[in-house]
Amino acid sequence: VWSAGPLGEGGAFNQRWTEFTGVPSLLADAGTWLARIHPEDQADVRAAWQESLTRGDAFEREFRLGHKSGSFHWVLARALSVHGDDEAVVRWIATFTDIQEQKQAQGELQEANRQKDEFLAMLAHELRNPLAPISTAAQLLRMAADDPRRVLQTSELISRQVAHMTELVDDLLDVSRVTRGLVRIDREQV
Numbered sequence: 001v002w003s004a005g006p007l008g009e010g011g012a013f014n015q016r017w018t019e020f021t022g023v024p025s026l027l028a029d030a031g032t033w034l035a036r037i038h039p040e041d042q043a044d045v046r047a048a049w050q051e052s053l054t055r056g057d058a059f060e061r062e063f064r065l066g067h068k069s070g071s072f073h074w075v076l077a078r079a080l081s082v083h084g085d086d087e088a089v090v091r092w093i094a095t096f097t098d099i100q101e102q103k104q105a106q107g108e109l110q111e112a113n114r115q116k117d118e119f120l121a122m123l124a125h126e127l128r129n130p131l132a133p134i135s136t137a138a139q140l141l142r143m144a145a146d147d148p149r150r151v152l153q154t155s156e157l158i159s160r161q162v163a164h165m166t167e168l169v170d171d172l173l174d175v176s177r178v179t180r181g182l183v184r185i186d187r188e189q190v
Contacts, residue, residue, distance in 0.1 A: 001014045002014065002033070002096075005091065006053075008049065013025035013032075017096070021036060021068055033096070037064070038064035038065070041064055044061070052079065056089045058078070059077065059079040073100040074098075074102075077096050077097075126168055130162070133158075137157045138158070141154050
């Protein structure tokens with residue numbers, strides 16, 4: 001939690017600021033937190049902060065802030081303006097909330113979702129491959145119904161492709177059981 005004057009000058013930071021950044025709260029001012037923002041986030045945050053200062057509106061942004069470990073942690077910054085009797089901003093009251101774990105979890109979920117999408121695309125492709133020969137074989141059966149040799153060849157082709165599709169579906173069901181924790185292992189000596 002921190003506060004600053006109407007233009008962001010001065011400032012008072014609580015002890016948690018020091019615990020997070022390693023910068024003593026007595027040495028911190030509004031410029032200190034701006035200087036500790038990740039270089040890739042600085043332009044956006046500075047522009048949003050300036051707009052909030054100009055308009056006297058609330059400020060809210062997610063960005064990476066320098067942590068005492070030397071790395072950057074994602075934070076959610078919120079600042080509310082305190083207005084005087086003449087409606088002018090007299091002070092800002094603000095908070096930084098460490099959202100590093102949430103951002104990491106969000107990234108992991110996005111990666112898992114991307115992998116799921118890749119898997120489904122590959123699965124759809126693999127399941128689709130046997131369908132073309134099965135469809136062709138069905139058409140051949142219609143045309144060669146009175147040719148026993150052709151019917152036998154065609155039915156063997158259909159049987160092979162259906163067996164292949166069955167294996168794919170069985171593998172998919174196995175993956176589903178593993179991800180849901182429903183796999184039972186049968187142990188035996190070999």
